[in-house]
Amino acid sequence: MKTEIIKIDANNIDLNKIRYAAEVIKSGRLVAFPTETVYGLGANALNEKAVNNIFKAKGRPSDNPLILHVSELSHCDKIGRDIHEDVFMLMNSFWPGPLTLVVKKTEAVPDNVSAGLNTVGIRMPSHPVALELIKHANIPVAAPSANRSGRPSPTMAEHVIEDLYGHVDLIIDSGDCNIGVESTVLDTTSDPFMILRPGGVTLEQINELIKDVNIDPTLLTSKMEGLAPKAPGMKYTHYAPKAEVIIVKGEELAVAKKINELIQENKTKGKNIGILLTDETKKYYNEVECISLGSKENLNIVASNLFGALRSFDEKKVDIILAEAVEETGIGLAIMNRMTKAAGYNVLTV
Numbered sequence: 614m615k616t617e618i619i620k621i622d623a624n625n626i627d628l629n630k631i632r633y634a635a636e637v638i639k640s641g642r643l644v645a646f647p648t649e650t651v652y653g654l655g656a657n658a659l660n661e662k663a664v665n666n667i668f669k670a671k672g673r674p675s676d677n678p679l680i681l682h683v684s685e686l687s688h689c690d691k692i693g694r695d696i697h698e699d700v701f702m703l704m705n706s707f708w709p710g711p712l713t714l715v716v717k718k719t720e721a722v723p724d725n726v727s728a729g730l731n732t733v734g735i736r737m738p739s740h741p742v743a744l745e746l747i748k749h750a751n752i753p754v755a756a757p758s759a760n761r762s763g764r765p766s767p768t769m770a771e772h773v774i775e776d777l778y779g780h781v782d783l784i785i786d787s788g789d790c791n792i793g794v795e796s797t798v799l800d801t802t803s804d805p806f807m808i809l810r811p812g813g814v815t816l817e818q819i820n821e822l823i824k825d826v827n828i829d830p831t832l833l834t835s836k837m838e839g840l841a842p843k844a845p846g847m848k849y850t851h852y853a854p855k856a857e858v859i860i861v862k863g864e865e866l867a868v869a870k871k872i873n874e875l876i877q878e879n880k881t882k883g884k885n886i887g888i889l890l891t892d893e894t895k896k897y898y899n900e901v902e903c904i905s906l907g908s909k910e911n912l913n914i915v916a917s918n919l920f921g922a923l924r925s926f927d928e929k930k931v932d933i934i935l936a937e938a939v940e941e942t943g944i945g946l947a948i949m950n951r952m953t954k955a956a957g958y959n960v961l962t963v
C-alpha cells in the first residue's frame with residue numbers, strides 16, 4: 614500500500630489538509646494522526662471493514678477493543694447508552710483530554726470495534742489536529758495507538774513511519790505528543806468505577822471528583838497468576854523493545870548498587886547494556902549507554918520521554934535495559950505500569 618505523509622502545524626492548522634485527511638477517513642481508509650497522548654491509527658468507527666483494516670495494519674488480536682474518539686458530546690449518544698450521571702461530570706472536567714470512559718454501547722457500534730463486548734471506550738482528545746480531524750469527518754473515529762501490536766506506542770510521526778509505513782493510507786506529522794503515555798481507561802459500568810489502565814489523567818485527579826474508585830489489581834502486581842486484567846489489551850505483551858528489560862526498585866543508592874552489579878555481570882557475558890534513569894542518578898554509572906528520562910521532580914517529562922527512549926535503545930542495539938523504577942504516584946502510576954509491562958513483569962526489589 615502507498616502511504617502518504619503530510620505535515621500539519623498544530624499551532625497554525627491548515628484546514629485544507631484537515632479536510633483532505635477527513636475525506637480519507639470518511640472513505641473507509643486509515644489515517645494515523647497525533648493526539649496529546651500518543652499517535653492514533655484512525656478509521657471510521659461505524660464502518661466495519663475499515664475497522665477490520667486497523668486490526669490488520671497493526672497485527673492486533675481481534676479480542677482487543679478499540680477506543681472511539683469524538684469531537685463533541687453529542688456524538689456520545691449515538692455510541693453509548695445508559696451513561697451514569699457521574700460520567701457527565703467526568704466528561705465536563707477532563708474532556709477534551711486523556712481520559713477514556715468505558716460505557717455500555719449502542720447497536721450503531723460494530724462488534725469488531727468492541728471485540729464483542731457490550732461496552733465501548735470513548736474519549737475526546739485535546740490535540741487541536743485530532744479535534745479538527747474528527748470534527749471535519751463528523752463521525753466517531755476508532756483509533757488504537759499507531760504502533761505495530763506489542764511495540765512501544767508512538768510519540769512522534771517517525772515512530773509511526775517505522776512501524777506502519779506501507780500499511781496505512783495517510784500519516785499526519787504534527788511533531789511530538791506532549792503527554793507521551795496513553796489515556797487513562799476508566800470502566801464506568803462497574804460499581805464503583807474502575808481504572809483499567811492508568812494514564813494521562815491521574816487517580817488523584819479523578820478522586821477529587823469521585824472518592825470511591827477501584828484500580829484493576831493486575832495493574833500494580835508483578836505477578837498476574839490467577840488474575841485476569843479487565844481491559845483486554847492489558848493482557849498482551851506491550852511496549853516491548855527488542856531488548857530484555859529489568860526494572861530495579863528501591864531506595865536510590867541501593868538501586869544504583871544493584872544496577873552496577875548487574876552491569877558487571879552482563880558485561881562479562883558480552884552483552885550490550887543500556888540504563889534507563891533520571892537526571893539525578895546519571896552520576897552513578899560510567900561507560901555504559903545511559904538515557905535519562907528527565908528529572909524525578911517532573912514525572913510528566915519522564916512520561917513523555919519513556920516510549921521514545923525504549924525505541925532508541927533498539928536503535929543502539931542494546932541487549933539488556935536496566936531501568937530505575939519511579940514513584941507510583943500521579944502520572945508515575947502510568948509510567949510504572951508501562952515500564953513493568955515492557956519488562957514482562959521482571960521487577961527486582963532491593
Ligand code: TXA
Nearest residue numbers: 650652653678732733734757758795796844845846847
Ligand atoms: O491515549 C490513548 O488512549 C490512545 C490515543 C490514540 O487515543 N489510544 C490507545 O488505544 O491507547 P489502544 O487501542 O492502544 O489502547 C486501548 C486500551 C486497550 O488496553 C483496550 O483493551 C482498552 O483500552 N479498551 C478499549 N475498549 C474497552 C472496553 N470496552 N472495555 C475495556 N477495555 C477497553
Ligand code: MG
Nearest residue numbers: 757758759766
Ligand atoms: Mg496501544
